[in-house]
Amino acid sequence: xxxxxxxxxxxxxxxxxxxxxxxxxxxxxxxxxxxxxxxxxxxxxxxxxxxxxxxxxxxxxxxxxxxxxxxxxxxxxxxxxxxxxxxxxxxxxxxxxxxxxxxxxxxxxxxxxxxxxxxxxxxxxxxxxxxxxxxxxxxxxxxxx
Amino acid sequence: xxxxxxxxxxxxxxxxxxxxxxxxxxxxxxxxxxxxxxxxxxxxxxxxxxxxxxxxxxxxxxxxxxxxxxxxxxxxxxxxxxxxxxxxxxxxxxxxxxxxxxxxxxxxxxxxxxxxxxxxxxxxxxxxxxxxxxxxxxxxxxxxx
DNA sequence: CTTATATAGATTGTACACAATTTAATAGCG
DNA sequence: CGCTATTAAATTGTGTACAATCTATATAAG
Numbered sequence: 001x002x003x004x005x006x007x008x009x010x011x012x013x014x015x016x017x018x019x020x021x022x023x024x025x026x027x028x029x030x031x032x033x034x035x036x037x038x039x040x041x042x043x044x045x046x047x048x049x050x051x052x053x054x055x056x057x058x059x060x061x062x063x064x065x066x067x068x069x070x071x072x073x074x075x076x077x078x079x080x081x082x083x084x085x086x087x088x089x090x091x092x093x094x095x096x097x098x099x100x101x102x103x104x105x106x107x108x109x110x111x112x113x114x115x116x117x118x119x120x121x122x123x124x125x126x127x128x129x130x131x132x133x134x135x136x137x138x139x140x141x142x143x144x145x
Numbered sequence: 146x147x148x149x150x151x152x153x154x155x156x157x158x159x160x161x162x163x164x165x166x167x168x169x170x171x172x173x174x175x176x177x178x179x180x181x182x183x184x185x186x187x188x189x190x191x192x193x194x195x196x197x198x199x200x201x202x203x204x205x206x207x208x209x210x211x212x213x214x215x216x217x218x219x220x221x222x223x224x225x226x227x228x229x230x231x232x233x234x235x236x237x238x239x240x241x242x243x244x245x246x247x248x249x250x251x252x253x254x255x256x257x258x259x260x261x262x263x264x265x266x267x268x269x270x271x272x273x274x275x276x277x278x279x280x281x282x283x284x285x286x287x288x289x290x
Numbered sequence: 291c292t293t294a295t296a297t298a299g300a301t302t303g304t305a306c307a308c309a310a311t312t313t314a315a316t317a318g319c320g
Numbered sequence: 321c322g323c324t325a326t327t328a329a330a331t332t333g334t335g336t337a338c339a340a341t342c343t344a345t346a347t348a349a350g
Contacts, residue, residue, distance in 0.1 A: 007191055007253075007260055013274060014169060014263070015188065016281040019210060021166035022307075023288040024159060029308090040336060043160065046152055058298065065164060068299050070337050077335080094298040094345045115152055118159070126283035129158060135280065136161040138271035143168040167337075174338090185306065203328065213329050215307050222305080239315050239328045294349080301342070312331070319324080 027121055031114050035107060036081060040066075040074055042111070048084065049108050053100035056089070060098065083107060172266055176259050180252060185215075186223055187256070193229065194253050198245035201234070205243065228252060 028039040037045065047063050048055055061071055075098065078084050083104035089095035122129060173184040182190065192208050193200055206216055220243065223229050228249035234240035267274060 008195055013278050016278045017166050017169055020281040020285045021162050023285055024162055027288055050153060067338065072300055122284060122287060124287040127287055128280060132280040133158050133161045135273060135277040136165040139267060140165045140168055142267060142269040142272055143172055212308065217330055
């Protein structure tokens with residue numbers, strides 16, 4: 001049946017993305033275990049390290065394309081871990097500024113080896129990471145518009 | 146700083162996968178809205194449609210690479226939607242068999258247009274879906290071993 | 291100045307993911 | 321046969337995602 005084939009092929013393509021993402025997240029989970037971070041928490045820390053330790057909640061949400069329903073509790077956990085603190089903007093009382101603590105800054109050092117470890121785990125026969133990234137970004141561009 | 150660059154590149158590559166997966170899931174969510182299915186629920190229905198309406202819980206878990214902690218509540222919701230039913234295997238009382246209801250079978254028709262709709266939304270400049278799938282599968286193979 | 295609108299976050303509710311544990315049933319071994 | 325190990329699901333607990341709503345603050349229009 002044509003429909004059967006179509007649904008099966010579709011399954012293959014989109015399931016590939018779904019599965020790969022879960023596998024990468026699981027791989028990160030292992031690497032981040034000793035830092036006591038989840039993968040989304042690691043993404044937040046990356047953004048803060050790149051910004052020198054200070055970033056608005058709004059800017060973070062834009063950067064990660066996540067909303068407050070996801071970020072608010074996630075940030076709460078990072079605060080509970082003593083990695084950052086939250087304060088109100090003086091100019092605009094609606095806005096929240098995130099700032100790394102000393103512990104948050106120093107975690108940067110311990111995270112330095114994570115990228116190369118992950119890269120090593122992902123590299124292998126048939127895997128072309130730049131091509132993969134390029135395709136994923138093109139797809140994201142397509143679906144965002 | 147070298148570490149800064151490394152962390153930033155890492156972010157780019159893996160964030161691309163993370164973002165693309167969320168965008169595709171959101172796109173499915175729109176297409177599946179009138180079927181009252183989520184994307185993971187749709188994957189379960191696909192597996193059942195392909196198997197002629199009958200599939201063991203264990204086989205489903207293996208196929209989707211999901212554990213019972215994810216599948217058990219998901220299946221409960223599909224049962225609540227009257228799309229399938231659960232029964233124990235006669236030969237092995239530990240095993241559970243999932244079976245499509247009449248409503249579950251007939252939903253197949255209404256789902257037939259989903260793949261081509263998604264394909265159309267994903268197709269565009271710079272997007273090579275076969276290449277993308279091949280890369281994702283190679284990566285999955287690498288991370289599974 | 292006051293009201294209407296817009297914006298930033300927080301909150302609420304639903305639905306995954308997944309590690310870890312528990313329960314029930316089967317298989318295998320001495 | 322009886323006991324141990326294994327296996328299949330369910331359960332429990334934590335942590336995202338995200339839609340929808342709510343609250344507080346700021347901005348704009350009249």
